[in-house]
Amino acid sequence: MNIDIIRQDIRGLFDGKIFLNNAGSSLMPTHVVDSMIGYLKQEEQFGGYETANRNAELLESFYEETAKLINCKSSNIAFATSATDAYAKALSSIVFKEGDVIITTIDDYISNQITFISLQKKLNVKIIRTKKLSDHELDLEDLENLIKNYNPKLVAVTHIPTNSGLIQDVESVGKICKKYDVLYLVDACQSIGQMFVDVEKIGCDFLTATGRKFMRGPRGTGFLYVSDKMLEQNYAPLLLDMRGAHWSEYDDYELFKTAKRFEHWEISYASLLGFTEAVKYANHIGMHAIEHYNKGLSERLRGNLKNSGFQIWDQGNNLGSIITFCEPNGDLENIQKVLKENNVFFSVTYKNSALIDFTNKNINGIVRLSPHYFNTVDEIDTVSEILKNILK
Structure with missing residues (x-):
């Protein structure tokens, strides 16, 4: 560098x-900002639809660059307007029932904790938080015992909490979740852009991230990783629109094959382009x-x-x-x-x-x-x- x-x-x-x-x-790199300004000037001249058509290949490169960033395929990537947006869509794809258990940590992000509590209030889902060891690391033995005892619907871990420098052992958690076939959601909001993140090594079903932090992208951007397994099992957000499915019958639809099913049709394409350039920048370095x-x-x-x-x-x-x-x-x-x-x-x-x-x-x-x-x-x-x- x-x-x-x-x-x-x-x-x-x-x-x-x-x-x-x-x-x-x-702070965003100059090229990130300039690309967004240039795109908005195009929208000023040609309107949003025509500008998107003229830049279709460039906009599509977001998925390829983000896949390269975290070691997956472009079909596993969905654009989101924030990490919280991505997180909510991932959670909404899981059919929670009364009595279902979510296992998380005491270091999970505030918005995630509030979301879990909301599920608890509305659906009577139970929240269980794993213990820490004396060295402040996750107690993986406790986690495995909790999984065996409660058969949770989901395990959710924040890779790096917003309130400390702790890097949690998400790879070891992934191995345990795979062993017991438990859904696994990782919040990588603070780790993406700061350090190398490999979803294959982590073994998660979902991973969420934002653009505005260490990725050095614009606000109002983020992404969701969805594993092949989740796509093949037809996981999709609770509230779909035409970005996520084909309206095949009066009362039916067919899900699109890729993680784009987790997107909404209307987004800021200038922001998407800016985030694309930020991801390219990080990949280049x-x-x-x-x-x-x-x-x-x-x-x-x-x-x-x-x-x-x-x-x-x-x-x-x-x-x-x-x-x-x-x-x-x-x-x-x-x-x-x-x-x-x-x-x-x-x-x-x-x-x-x-x-x-x-x-x-x-x-x-x-x-x-x-x-x-x-x-x-x-x-x-x-x-x-x-x-x-x-x-x-």
Whole structure:
């Protein structure tokens, strides 16, 4: 990777700005933005239908590039307007009945947890959360025992929680789910674009992701991976439209063969094109190279902050590019003030977004820094020094 060239391709880096909020919504490459503007100008001149027809091959490349990103076929990919949109469509394809069990973790994303609770309230579905080991990793033995005892309809795991740097062992979970033939859903919202993700190794039935975070795409984009097994068994979202099926009889339809059945016909094609260019960009650089570089940045920043005396809340054996911390007394205000004064972009997560995890940690919130491959080592050290002065 040539960091200088990568940084020159970002108009959002200027005036000493240090951008460390990639787990929230990253900075798009110039070409991503320009492609969307160009597409909208075409729509201005020719209308949406004609513009889509003229760019059909380019728009279709989204599926090929995304398949390349996660090691699957283009037929397994559906465009979504967000990770949550993809997640809801995947869940809606599963016929839940009263008494069915969903097994998840205490680190699952807030929106996922709320969705599970909604299913519990409306359909009397039972939610069971797996235990953690003393090293904060998933207790895989407990998970397997829960599967044997409850025969769940679904196992759902968030690859990297939004509220910590923990990378959960989704591959081992996949092996257990395959052993017992249990549906398996992975939320890869924070891992896609940050590290190499291989759906074949994970062994999931569904995987969801967003465009705006580490993928560096526009807001309002995401994707859903659907395995061949799910497609062959005719899994489809509860509410289909003509993007998902052929209206074959007055009172019947025939599902289309690919994961596009999980899409809706009307989307923002400018956003789809922008996301396509973001995926191409990541594929061109290479996810293995991005993962390796990110690991070095995050380890350096996390180590610097720990050595300065900050309380680090990333717990686990395998940590990613999300660094969560606070002052030793739990205070966040001074950290936020100093970061804002020095033009450092960050985010804050409070207890209501990670209720179980933060209750167990006995904290009310954390500051989150999330470096990415366009950040430099000098930036990491600069931010480390800025924060170090708070505790002097």
